[in-house]
Amino acid sequence: MSIRDFTADDADAVLRLRRVAFGGTSDVAVRPGQRALVAELDGRPAGVLTINSYHQFHGGVPVPTGGVGGVAVDPYARGRGVASGLLDRALESLREQGQPLSVLYATVPSLYRSRGWERAGVYESLDLTMDRLPAGGRVRARAATEADLDALHACYVDLASTVGGLLDRRGPAFDVADVLKLDVVSVVPGHDGEVRGYLTAQRDRDGLRVHDLVGRDRDTLLGLLRELASWTGVLDKVSLRVTDPAVTGLLTDQAIRYQLTQSTWLLRVVDLAEAVAARGWPAAAFLKPAAVDLDVVDEHAPWNAGPHRIVVDGGRVRVERGGGGAVRVHARALGPWFAGTQDTHALRRAGLLDGDAGLLDLLVGAPGVPRLADFF
């Protein structure tokens, strides 16, 4: 087997591989902001993997992130390590292209876990019945135009920078003008061309799918939620994608039980030193100088492996090679730690970390969601 970069001559073979694997009908093999790797067996393409160029917010800073997708292997060639080989090559490519993180949605988690990706975040959509929408004030919304696009995007980015994991949705992977193709694009204008908030949604046979409901303040958010209530009568419920956790966590009125569709995404710290350098570390400003010595187990990204020291000093965080390696940490632990999803106690129980590493928790403020496992 050989693995190489995609060339234009591969387009038909790649579209066929994806159609057979996923049943899709796309006619574009590689989109702007994407690159692809092709695995060849006996001189013909037998597998493909796509990498999207994204930036994902961590600690308020957009970190270059490779979004891996469309991993497809010809049925006859499965079970021979083709996908694993593509992932190994992808790790090198991500590092070469300056993407110290990688994120993906996995249909086969074991495959990606074996290469160091691990569950680190969610993509959620909430079904909200009309009677559960909050009563709220009105805002003067209007239909968005091309002139609003930059301000609308700025409104999104101001939110995204405060929500760990959201993408910055900049080009070339994203075209902000695409938003105008949606059925509903309502904006709440502010002063001097600013957008105070916006609502994007698509109507289909099943109902209304809200893509984003984003606002800079409570009145704007309640006003946009009120716009959703205007669908009462024709619809019993709307499906609301969770972009801002304040909306579904603090403003809507769902009861104890409600329908939440959740997908999980997996994160891979491709290059520990570069990922730490690229991230924001708001908590570091409040910490005294400190360090934790790691011994990283990472056979598929060997540049991460071995002793590394994470140093907090003067409000900044950096990774140095060396140190005593007191805390053994598996590559799979790095994603959930970096995203603040799992604390070191959980990582230890899962066999992904050994040793006392409370500083790691302090740095990322993990974990975020208190939990009850008793119902009453």
Ligand SMILES: CC(C)(COP(=O)(O)OP(=O)(O)OC[C@H]1O[C@@H](n2cnc3c(N)ncnc32)[C@H](O)[C@@H]1OP(=O)(O)O)[C@@H](O)C(=O)NCCC(=O)NCCS
């Ligand atoms: C999933 C897919 C890409 C795997 O490709 P592959 O070349 O057969 O994978 P590999 O041979 O490298 O397998 C690596 C490991 O993953 C496991 N694995 C592969 N496919 C699996 C599946 N469908 N379910 C469970 N485990 C699977 C293998 O058992 C192997 O584990 P092992 O090393 O412990 O034996 C391929 O089956 C495919 O194209 N499926 C349809 C499309 C798809 O689901 N893509 C994934 C999108 S996230």
